[in-house]
Amino acid sequence: MMEVIFKEGSSVKKFFSPSVATKRGSMLRNISAAAFALLIVFFRCLPALAVAQIEDIRFETVSPNEERVVFRLNSPVLPNSFPMKDGSPRMVFDFNDTGVSKRIKNTLETKGTLIQRIRVGIHDNKTRVVLDLAPGRQTKSFKEPGASGTLLTVVVHDASVQPEPRKAAATAGTIWTPTAGKTPEVKPVVRLPEEKQVQTVTTAPPPVKVPEEPIVKPVAKPFSAAATVLTSVIFDKNSNRGEMVMFRLNKFHPPVVFGLEEKKPRVVCDFQDTAAGERLPENIPADGKFVRGIRISKEESGNKIRVVLDLAPSNNYDLQQVFFKNDNLFVLIINTLGSSATKKLN
Structure with missing residues (x-):
């Protein structure tokens, strides 16, 4: 005989009914089997839910008048960008619906002549990257996607000097393929002070x-x-x-x-x-x-x-x-x- 317990407020009532217990036991087994099947489907679908992710950020000095920041992503993403000139000059890049690897630090001290610092943070459903530029320098910048779409180079150069000729950022035809069963790590939320947009994109080549x-x-x-x-x-x-x-x-x-x-x-x-x-x-x-x-x-x-x-x-x-x-x-x-x-x- 199975014991079935129902709680009502602070009192507890016990009923002993073999037929009711048998039916309820069968129902619970059916519900458990269905829930287990749903869990299997859920975990099998997890790799398909992987979001875009910034996997690496690299700073390069080409010359005293030109510096670059190279982003490596797991899928093609082209960020929105805009300059900020109130206070210290900086460039802002918003990667919508994109996470960032735990390997990337929140602040990268570049100590360049044009780019002095790179800051990384998450705002809601986007990753924001801020390039702190050297004050007193007139600069221009543009984005240069690689042939595979997963490499993005941001070139910052002195406004009075033409940038160095560039080669393709990646071998044509190379496409990143995610490893089955692995979901890209998304960095815990780190909020940067919200930047107010005052000017539109200036990324024309x-x-x-x-x-x-x-x-x-x-x-x-x-x-x-x-x-x-x-x-x-x-x-x-x-x-x-x-x-x-x-x-x-x-x-x-x-x-x-x-x-x-x-x-x-x-x-x-x-x-x-x-x-x-x-x-x-x-x-x-x-x-x-x-x-x-x-x-x-x-x-x-x-x-x-x-x-x-x-x-x-x-x-x-x-x-x-x-x-x-x-x-x-x-x-x-x-x-x-x-x-x-x-x-x-x-």
Whole structure:
């Protein structure tokens, strides 16, 4: 006979009913089995719930007039950024929906000539990184995503000096793959004093004096089904976020992006180790306010596709790069600094 106990306030009543006890025991066993099954499903799904994470932050001195901060992430994330000039000058980078590894210290003393300190903290659902800049120095900065999307280089240089020519931050085609069963560690919440945004992003690639390679016509060359292929380039001038250029590939493969300004402003996208799709044109009409033309060529000096965006002169441009890894899509959003669309993006 099973003892069933019901509590009512401070009194305890006992009932001895074999039939009721048997039914309740069966019900409890069923509930326990169902709960155990749900727990198994939950823990199997944990790796899929892993969030983006900053795994490493590295400071580099290129020259007395140029310093860099390199972020290594476990998945492609492009932060919002803005400068602060009230009090001590600094640059703020907000990585939305991103955690940070426990290995990264809250404060990194760089003692650079331009970047004196790096501070890391968590605000709600974002990780904020603040670069404390040297007072009295006029600086410029821009973001340079690596070809894999998981490396991001922030370049800070003296405003009166052109930055050093740069190579690609990562080997093209390298994609980070999470280890099965492991969830990235998220650092306990460490709150920095809330920074008030006073100015929009100033991350457009600065003019870089790079000899322009001649544009040549695409070369018909067979490629295997496993090769990276740029299948289409689409221009949209009617988006409320700015003028957009969308690059569709057969696999996730972001380009190396840089700016040129010798005779007229241009943005160059180099897709390394990439073949041109059969229907990819050489020229795409673009009668936008900012983008005036798009030229596509196969480079003879290497197995790559070069896409050149011809921009309207006499503007200061803000360039946003967005990655859609699951859709094999790379998007450039072109605005001018201080425009309403740029403020919406940040």
